[in-house]
Amino acid sequence: QKDAALAAIADAASLEALDEQRVAALGKKGWVSLALKTLGQMSPEQRQEAAPAIQAVRAEIASAIEAKKAALEAAELESQLASETLDLTLPAPVRPQGSVHPVSQVMDELAEIFADLGFAVATGPEIEDDWHNFTALNMDESHPARAMHDTFYFPDAVPDGGQPASSSEALGQKKMLLRTHTSPVQIRSMKEQGAPIRLIAPGRVYRSDSDATHTPMFHQVEGLVVDRDIHLGHLKWTLETFFKAFFEREDITLRLRPSYFPFTEPSVEVDVGYSNEGNRRVVGGHGDAEGHDWMELGGSGMVNRRVLEMAGVDPDEYQGFAFGLGIDRIAMLKYGMNDLRAFFDGDPRWLSHYGFGA
Ligand code: FA5
Numbered sequence: 001q002k003d004a005a006l007a008a009i010a011d012a013a014s015l016e017a018l019d020e021q022r023v024a025a026l027g028k029k030g031w032v033s034l035a036l037k038t039l040g041q042m043s044p045e046q047r048q049e050a051a052p053a054i055q056a057v058r059a060e061i062a063s064a065i066e067a068k069k070a071a072l073e074a075a076e077l078e079s080q081l082a083s084e085t086l087d088l089t090l091p092a093p094v095r096p097q098g099s100v101h102p103v104s105q106v107m108d109e110l111a112e113i114f115a116d117l118g119f120a121v122a123t124g125p126e127i128e129d130d131w132h133n134f135t136a137l138n139m140d141e142s143h144p145a146r147a148m149h150d151t152f153y154f155p156d157a158v159p160d161g162g163q164p165a166s167s168s169e170a171l172g173q174k175k176m177l178l179r180t181h182t183s184p185v186q187i188r189s190m191k192e193q194g195a196p197i198r199l200i201a202p203g204r205v206y207r208s209d210s211d212a213t214h215t216p217m218f219h220q221v222e223g224l225v226v227d228r229d230i231h232l233g234h235l236k237w238t239l240e241t242f243f244k245a246f247f248e249r250e251d252i253t254l255r256l257r258p259s260y261f262p263f264t265e266p267s268v269e270v271d272v273g274y275s276n277e278g279n280r281r282v283v284g285g286h287g288d289a290e291g292h293d294w295m296e297l298g299g300s301g302m303v304n305r306r307v308l309e310m311a312g313v314d315p316d317e318y319q320g321f322a323f324g325l326g327i328d329r330i331a332m333l334k335y336g337m338n339d340l341r342a343f344f345d346g347d348p349r350w351l352s353h354y355g356f357g358a
Pocket of ligand 1: 180181182183207209210213214215216217218219220261263264296297298299300301322323324325326327328329340
C-alpha cells in the first residue's frame with residue numbers, strides 16, 4: 001500500500017490531486033491513521049515492535065507530499081510568469097489631465113501685476129455680516145442701494161454662536177449673508193491696519209442673478225489705496241497701468257463714466273473698449289469707434305469720508321480711492337469667451353477648447 005501511495009503522490013498532476021492523496025493516507029480515515037489506531041488494541045510487546053514501522057511509513061508519506069507540493073507550486077508560478085508578460089513598449093493610455101481654471105489663472109495674474117505696483121493681497125470672509133457688507137459702506141438699513149445687490153441672506157442666523165442680540169437693531173447689524181461684493185474687505189483691512197494702506201482683495205461674491213453676463217456666484221477684485229494727497233488721477237493711472245499689463249497691449253482705452261456708489265464720492269464706472277471679431281470680443285481701441293463697444297468691468301471712486309470714519313481712519317488726514325472689478329468679465333475679455341455661465345458648468349471640453357484642458 002505504501003508503494004502504491006508513493007507512486008500516486010509522484011503522479012499527482014495538480015495541488016488538488018495531491019491533496020486527495022494526502023487525505024487518503026494521512027486524513028482522519030486514511031489508511032496510515034487507521035493503522036496507527038490498531039496500536040491501541042495490541043499488547044505492549046506487539047506495539048513496541050509495530051509502532052516505529054508505522055510511524056516511519058507516516059513520515060515517509062508526509063515528506064513525499066511536502067516535496068511534491070513544493071514542486072507543483074514552483075511549476076505553477078513558472079507558468080503564471082510565462083503567461084502574464086507585460087509589454088512595456090505599448091503606448092500608455094491617454095487620460096484627461098486637470099488644469100487651472102481660467103478664473104484662477106486670471107486671479108494669479110492680476111495679483112502678480114498688482115504686487116509689482118506695491119499692493120498687498122487681503123482676504124475676508126464669504127459669509128459676512130450686514131454691518132461690514134452694507135452699513136459700514138454707508139448703506140444703512142433703509143438705503144435703496146441695498147436692493148440692487150439681490151442679497152442671499154441666512155435666515156435668522158446668530159453669528160459667533162452667541163446669544164441672540166437683544167435689540168432688533170443690533171440683530172439687524174449682525175444679520176449674516178453671503179457677501180455681495182469684495183468691498184467689506186476694505187472695512188476689515190482699514191480697521192485692522194489703519195492708514196496708509198495699499199491692497200487688493202480678490203475673491204468670490206454672491207448675488208441672486210443669472211444671464212449671459214451675470215452668474216449667482218462670481219469673482220471680484222477689490223482695490224484700496226489710502227494715503228495723504230490721493231486723488232482720482234492716481235485711480236485712473238493705476239487702472240490703466242493694470243489693464244495694459246494684463247491684456248498685454250498699449251492701445252487699451254478706459255472710459256470712466258460718472259456713477260453712484262454710496263461708499264465712494266465721486267464715483268465712476270470703469271468701461272473698456274473692445275471690438276467684435278467674429279463672435280469673439282477683443283479688447284482694445286476706443287469703444288465709440290466703428291465696430292467697437294464698451295464693456296463695464298467694475299465700479300470705483302474716491303472713498304467716501306463717512307466710510308473712512310466708520311473704519312477708524314481720519315478723513316481730514318487721509319484720502320483714498322477704491323475699485324471693484326468683475327474678474328469673470330475680465331477673463332471673458334482676455335480669452336474671448338461669450339457666455340459667463342459656461343465658466344461654472346465644469347465641462348472639460350469647454351475648458352480644453354480655450355486651451356485650458358488637456
Ligand atoms: C460693486 O460691487 C462695488 N462694490 C464696486 C466698487 C468697489 C465701487 C469699490 C466703488 C468702489 P457693482 O455691483 O457694479 O459694484 O459690481 C462690480 C462689477 O462686478 C460689475 O461691473 C461687473 O463686472 C461685476 N458683476 C456684477 N454682478 C455680476 C454678476 N452677477 N456676474 C458677474 N459679474 C458681475
